[in-house]
Amino acid sequence: MLDESYYRKTDEIIARYVRDARSLIPIMQDIQAEYRYLPGELLTYVAEQIGITEAKAYSVATFYENFSFEAKGKYIIKVCDGTACHVKKSIPVLQALNKKLGLSGKKHTTDDMLFTVETVSCLGACGLAPTMMVNEDVYPRMTPEAAEALIDQLKGGADA
Amino acid sequence: MIENIEALDKVREAAAQVLAGTDCRILVCSGTGCIATGSEKIYEKFVEICKDAPGITLEFSACGGHDGEKSVGVKHTGCQGICELGPLVRIQKGAVSVQYTKVQLSDCEEIFNQSVLGDGVVDRLLYTQNGESYVHPEDIPFLAKQTRIVLENCGKFDAESLEEYLVSGGFKALERAMTEMTPDQVIDEVDKSGLRGRGGGGFPAGRKWKQVARQKETCRYVVCNGDEGDPGAFMDGSVMEGDPFKLIEGMMIAAYAVKAEHGYIYVRAEYPNSVRRLRNAIAQLEEHGLLGDNIMGTGFNFHMHINRGAGAFVCGEGSALTASIEGSRGMPRVKPPRTVEKGLWEKPTVLNNVETYANVPKIILQGADWFRSIGTAGSPGCKTFSLTGSIQNTGLIEVPMGTTLREIIFDIGGGLKSGGKFKAVQIGGPSGGCLVEKHLDEPLDFDSVKKFDAIVGSGGLVVMDEHTCMVEVARFFMSFTQRESCGKCIPCREGTKRMLEILERIVDGKGELEDLDKLEELATMIRTMALCGLGKSAPLPVLSTLKVFKDEYIEHIVDKKCRAHVCSAMRKYVIDPNKCIGCSKCSRNCPVGAISGKIKAAHTIDPATCIKCNACRENCAFDAIYIEG
Numbered sequence: 105m106l107d108e109s110y111y112r113k114t115d116e117i118i119a120r121y122v123r124d125a126r127s128l129i130p131i132m133q134d135i136q137a138e139y140r141y142l143p144g145e146l147l148t149y150v151a152e153q154i155g156i157t158e159a160k161a162y163s164v165a166t167f168y169e170n171f172s173f174e175a176k177g178k179y180i181i182k183v184c185d186g187t188a189c190h191v192k193k194s195i196p197v198l199q200a201l202n203k204k205l206g207l208s209g210k211k212h213t214t215d216d217m218l219f220t221v222e223t224v225s226c227l228g229a230c231g232l233a234p235t236m237m238v239n240e241d242v243y244p245r246m247t248p249e250a251a252e253a254l255i256d257q258l259k260g261g262a263d264a
Numbered sequence: 265m266i267e268n269i270e271a272l273d274k275v276r277e278a279a280a281q282v283l284a285g286t287d288c289r290i291l292v293c294s295g296t297g298c299i300a301t302g303s304e305k306i307y308e309k310f311v312e313i314c315k316d317a318p319g320i321t322l323e324f325s326a327c328g329g330h331d332g333e334k335s336v337g338v339k340h341t342g343c344q345g346i347c348e349l350g351p352l353v354r355i356q357k358g359a360v361s362v363q364y365t366k367v368q369l370s371d372c373e374e375i376f377n378q379s380v381l382g383d384g385v386v387d388r389l390l391y392t393q394n395g396e397s398y399v400h401p402e403d404i405p406f407l408a409k410q411t412r413i414v415l416e417n418c419g420k421f422d423a424e425s426l427e428e429y430l431v432s433g434g435f436k437a438l439e440r441a442m443t444e445m446t447p448d449q450v451i452d453e454v455d456k457s458g459l460r461g462r463g464g465g466g467f468p469a470g471r472k473w474k475q476v477a478r479q480k481e482t483c484r485y486v487v488c489n490g491d492e493g494d495p496g497a498f499m500d501g502s503v504m505e506g507d508p509f510k511l512i513e514g515m516m517i518a519a520y521a522v523k524a525e526h527g528y529i530y531v532r533a534e535y536p537n538s539v540r541r542l543r544n545a546i547a548q549l550e551e552h553g554l555l556g557d558n559i560m561g562t563g564f565n566f567h568m569h570i571n572r573g574a575g576a577f578v579c580g581e582g583s584a585l586t587a588s589i590e591g592s593r594g595m596p597r598v599k600p601p602r603t604v605e606k607g608l609w610e611k612p613t614v615l616n617n618v619e620t621y622a623n624v625p626k627i628i629l630q631g632a633d634w635f636r637s638i639g640t641a642g643s644p645g646c647k648t649f650s651l652t653g654s655i656q657n658t659g660l661i662e663v664p665m666g667t668t669l670r671e672i673i674f675d676i677g678g679g680l681k682s683g684g685k686f687k688a689v690q691i692g693g694p695s696g697g698c699l700v701e702k703h704l705d706e707p708l709d710f711d712s713v714k715k716f717d718a719i720v721g722s723g724g725l726v727v728m729d730e731h732t733c734m735v736e737v738a739r740f741f742m743s744f745t746q747r748e749s750c751g752k753c754i755p756c757r758e759g760t761k762r763m764l765e766i767l768e769r770i771v772d773g774k775g776e777l778e779d780l781d782k783l784e785e786l787a788t789m790i791r792t793m794a795l796c797g798l799g800k801s802a803p804l805p806v807l808s809t810l811k812v813f814k815d816e817y818i819e820h821i822v823d824k825k826c827r828a829h830v831c832s833a834m835r836k837y838v839i840d841p842n843k844c845i846g847c848s849k850c851s852r853n854c855p856v857g858a859i860s861g862k863i864k865a866a867h868t869i870d871p872a873t874c875i876k877c878n879a880c881r882e883n884c885a886f887d888a889i890y891i892e893g
């Protein structure tokens with residue numbers, strides 16, 4: 105059972121929008137922005153509040169890649185594997201990050217909930233390929249070494 | 265609140281006066297690329313320097329005044345184009361600008377003293393090409409050879425200021441449409457201009473508008489597709505963040521023409537910067553009464569909404585996009601009825617992409633004939649491209665339709681990076697194909713490119729050199745479309761999966777010659793039977809590489825060789841006995857025990873055991889391990 109505060113926060117979010125189906129995606133986006141994932145209980149709650157079926161809410165939430173029912177790390181790293189980044193060797197960057205953090209194609213989030221590593225199809229900064237994004241900041245011209253150094257730097261920041 | 269058109273003109277004049285009184289403007293590029301290289305800190309640094317400098321008034325908005333002191337404005341601009349060399353800064357005095365590249369925090373003071381206070385330049389930060397330095401942006405070959413319509417304002421003024429947009433002539437087109445033209449005349453003008461949809465399809469925009477305008481249903485919508493999902497494309501993102509007012513003006517003209525009262529912009533989730541700038545623009549327009557009810561007393565009502573995507577490539581398809589705005593799964597539906605008849609909420613809908621709308625204001629202002637004088641007969645106007653990959657000058661460009669690839673890649677792009685050899689250019693993203701050497705001199709427009717099994721698409725150009733494996737590129741695109749398939753129709757859902765499996769086999773060194781026939785058969789099937797445009801075009805990258813680079817496929821299958829040394833399964837790791845000193849570091853790091861040898865004697869790798877993980881090569885301090893084949 106989620107803490108009551110989650111529901112209160114969700115009420116606040118719902119209040120920003122019209123109560124019908126069109127608001128489902130923006131509401132889920134705001135919830136996810138708040139908690140870094142979409143708690144299943146809240147999805148059920150939202151469906152009830154905006155007057156759609158739970159099945160519909162789940163069908164939408166599972167369709168879009170951005171929604172996650174699992175908690176993500178404090179730093180969500182999206183390694184760009186768009187065409188430009190791919191031909192400029194983005195995969196070695198991804199491999200270096202996974203290796204450094206003990207992650208794999210199946211395990212995306214570190215046990216200490218600090219890092220989540222994903223790939224993304226394009227960040228729109230192709231001129232500076234290969235790139236990656238940490239939360240909302242884009243990092244240009246990545247190399248495996250630079251990616252590893254950034255992890256150390258972020259870890260340092262997290263301890264402080 | 266701007267209550268009528270005279271009031272709009274007054275605001276424009278007042279803003280122009282203030283701007284004319286500014287002695288110098290520091291234009292900091294705030295495109296996604298430059299922000300990534302740290303331009304925001306550069307912006308803050310300049311603000312700080314200006315604040316501390318005696319005799320300087322810092323202008324935050326175009327409406328500020330100054331009392332006899334020198335006034336300096338520090339501005340966020342849209343993409344200045346040469347993303348490769350960011351952070352980019354322009355110092356603008358009157359009509360003269362100096363372009364600086366790769367500006368670091370430590371350079372700001374010097375730039376300020378030399379170019380803002382004085383009239384000098386900091387030579388080491390200028391753009392250089394072939395040993396020559398360029399002071400003014402308009403002289404840089406990369407920019408000089410472009411024609412900028414949609415990107416006209418990008419980099420020239422504050423992308424967040426309505427006043428500056430007005431001074432540049434913003435909203436004059438809307439004004440003209442509303443005061444001098446009937447909605448039908450607006451549509452006729454766009455139709456006559458021959459403007460074709462810039463999102464990839466190339467469908468005539470005017471015809472689309474006409475179809476919406478003649479529907480019996482009077483509730484209509486205007487929707488902008490800003491879900492630029494093609495990997496390797498960032499033109500639309502650059503327009504949304506670089507000139508948001510122009511996009512909105514284009515949509516407002518469309519709304520006036522088809523009598524719509526609500527407009528929606530669907531923006532990719534990965535473009536937070538675009539969302540921020542658009543929201544800022546909409547808020548300013550609402551505040552000034554340029555969006556809302558009874559705009560400038562003309563009786564025209566228009567409201568803008570922004571929808572953020574949630575990470576589904578298929579939402580770039582029209583009916584999937586409208587489904588997503590409605591709050592459903594973004595899955596395409598069977599057509600007809602088309603979006604112009606039953607689009608958003610089953611109402612007639614004009615759905616164009618960002619670049620298409622951004623072309624509209626200038627067409628209304630300068631006329632269809634002017635637009636037709638640019639580009640080719642069948643594809644008038646200009647097209648933006650994002651130039652990326654193994655090319656000297658990566659960045660955002662705009663050229664007339666009909667420009668050749670050679671001009672784009674070699675004259676504007678400066679040729680291949682680090683002397684690489686041109687192999688191919690991928691055009692049109694996952695729905696497109698590859699063009700090669702023999703296509704370099706073909707004029708590029710919607711129709712010509714189709715003849716070579718590619719499409720202009722949204723305009724991503726990824727240049728590839730000899731270090732790119734074309735089979736692997738085909739696998740890359742297929743893995744993308746397979747992952748992004750919405751799963752509604754079987755040809756796309758199952759077909760792309762099977763094609764991907766075959767391609768994976770080939771790059772893994774396990775392909776057979778008959779696989780090539782199977783690939784073609786599947787490709788043809790998907791091309792003819794998939795439900796939506798994205799599905800239908802999903803096999804194009806494979807078909808196009810199969811046609812032009814069949815020898816590479818055969819090499820992978822028969823000779824088990826990847827000439828670009830990309831496919832790891834075909835690599836053979838070898839230790840050079842002349843370089844190896846027998847330190848045994850490689851054998852200790854080999855995860856599968858494939859390396860043997862005596863201490864202080866040259867080691868060897870057993871190719872049958874080796875998994876090609878590259879651990880040995882990474883760890884060798886003597887550079888003794890190389891890849892063969």
